[in-house]
Amino acid sequence: MTTPQLTKNQSLVFDVLEKAEGPLSAYTILDKLRDHGFRAPLQVYRALEKLLEYGVVHRLESINSFVACAHPGDDCHSHGIVAFAICESCGQVTEFHDHEVDHRLMSWVRGQKFKPEKTTIEIRGLCEACAA
Amino acid sequence: MTTPQLTKNQSLVFDVLEKAEGPLSAYTILDKLRDHGFRAPLQVYRALEKLLEYGVVHRLESINSFVACAHPGDDCHSHGIVAFAICESCGQVTEFHDHEVDHRLMSWVRGQKFKPEKTTIEIRGLCEACAA
DNA sequence: TTGCAATTGTTATGTTATTACATCAATTGC
DNA sequence: GCAATTGATGTAATAACATAACAATTGCAA
Ligand SMILES: [Zn+2]
Ligand SMILES: [Zn+2]
Ligand SMILES: [Zn+2]
Ligand SMILES: [Zn+2]
Numbered sequence: 458m459t460t461p462q463l464t465k466n467q468s469l470v471f472d473v474l475e476k477a478e479g480p481l482s483a484y485t486i487l488d489k490l491r492d493h494g495f496r497a498p499l500q501v502y503r504a505l506e507k508l509l510e511y512g513v514v515h516r517l518e519s520i521n522s523f524v525a526c527a528h529p530g531d532d533c534h535s536h537g538i539v540a541f542a543i544c545e546s547c548g549q550v551t552e553f554h555d556h557e558v559d560h561r562l563m564s565w566v567r568g569q570k571f572k573p574e575k576t577t578i579e580i581r582g583l584c585e586a587c588a589a
Numbered sequence: 590m591t592t593p594q595l596t597k598n599q600s601l602v603f604d605v606l607e608k609a610e611g612p613l614s615a616y617t618i619l620d621k622l623r624d625h626g627f628r629a630p631l632q633v634y635r636a637l638e639k640l641l642e643y644g645v646v647h648r649l650e651s652i653n654s655f656v657a658c659a660h661p662g663d664d665c666h667s668h669g670i671v672a673f674a675i676c677e678s679c680g681q682v683t684e685f686h687d688h689e690v691d692h693r694l695m696s697w698v699r700g701q702k703f704k705p706e707k708t709t710i711e712i713r714g715l716c717e718a719c720a721a
Numbered sequence: 722t723t724g725c726a727a728t729t730g731t732t733a734t735g736t737t738a739t740t741a742c743a744t745c746a747a748t749t750g751c
Numbered sequence: 752g753c754a755a756t757t758g759a760t761g762t763a764a765t766a767a768c769a770t771a772a773c774a775a776t777t778g779c780a781a
Contacts, residue, residue: 464759483737497762502738518651519709521737521768540694542703551701558693562672562712565687570717571674577651579709580694585702596728616767629731634769653737653768 460511469493470504471525474514479548480522515552517541519579527552538562540578546587592643601625602636603657606646611680612654647684649673651711659684670694672710678719 463471473489474481481489483501495501505523508514512534513526520543527550528534537559542551558578566573582588595603605621606613613621615633627633637655640646644666645658652675659682660666669691674683690710698705714720 466760494761498738499740499762500760503760518711540697542698542701542705544703545706551703553697555693555697558690561687561690561693562710565672565685566674566712566714569674569683570720571676571683571712571714572716572720573674573712573714574677575713577709577711577713578694579650580698580703580705581707581709582698582703582705584704588702588704598729614768626730630769631731631771632729635729 460513464504464507466495466500467504467507469495470501471508471513474508474523474525477525480517480520480524480543480550482522486523515539515541517543517550517579518577519543519581524550524552538576538578540580542580542582542584544584544587545581546583549584549586551584592645596636596639598627598632599636599639601627602633603640603645606640606655606657609657612649612652612656612675612682614654618655647671647673649675649682649711650709651675651713656682656684670708670710672712674712674714674716676716676719677713678715681716681718683716 469490470486473486483498483505486505487495487498487501490501505514505516509516509523513529515524515526516522517524524541526534534554537554537556539552539554540558542553544550562576563573601622602618605618615630615637618637619627619630619633622633637646637648641648641655645661647656647658648654649656656673658666666686669686669688671684671686672690674685676682694708695705
């Protein structure tokens, strides 16, 4: 998917996520944008919906939060499932993908005649720094 | 983990999940147990907390819902990550695991010196019947 | 019996997400 | 130009999911 020109609200939300050190909840984004005129959750959720669609932002299902994609401009997302390692102490998120994992999951899915739409892989734990 | 005798509330919640055809939200469980004296969400969440701890129930992060484990008595969960295929049309959930997927994820994790605590793999899409 | 830990009950509150409806701006076709 | 359409935005209200705080009860062991 090629990313169209972002609208004002989409840009604001995306900038907040890009500058953040870790994942942010929609309401945290809202708070950070109050000075820019944001007043309601929907302004954030609507922008996020588009940013997710464009693939420039990811939603972390297990922590109800959002991160900017770590592979901007890269089309790796079209080649497979994205996985995340999420540090529960410092919030650091590492995005990666592994073709073999994709292959195994997709071959299981084919065996079941299941038609996958969206796959989530999230590893919660402690990053190297926090585990020490 | 060996499962201790369930308390009254834990049994009620577990029975509802076992008899259900698909995953249920905590509030849906609450509604189904009003006739048995349940009045507040915490009664459900507290029971679920224990059932998750005992490994007899799983939480589906991507849909904020809970299912009874499909492998009762089986200790397969101690051998690896559990994955789920979730039909977004009929709610059917299939639980499986794949050692090769575990191995690839855990070897990536080791390379990063990341210490995993809990891993989520959820494939949302359409089951064979619903995709037809 | 007394003390302790686990479970339960109850109320209130916090957090995440969507519905419904109104308004505004850019584009299209006449 | 000007209505019609479409996409984006603003606002209020509500729904859905989850936890905090505190009281009461139960079961059991010292
Ligand atoms: Zn990405
Ligand atoms: Zn960390
Ligand atoms: Zn299971
Ligand atoms: Zn189905």
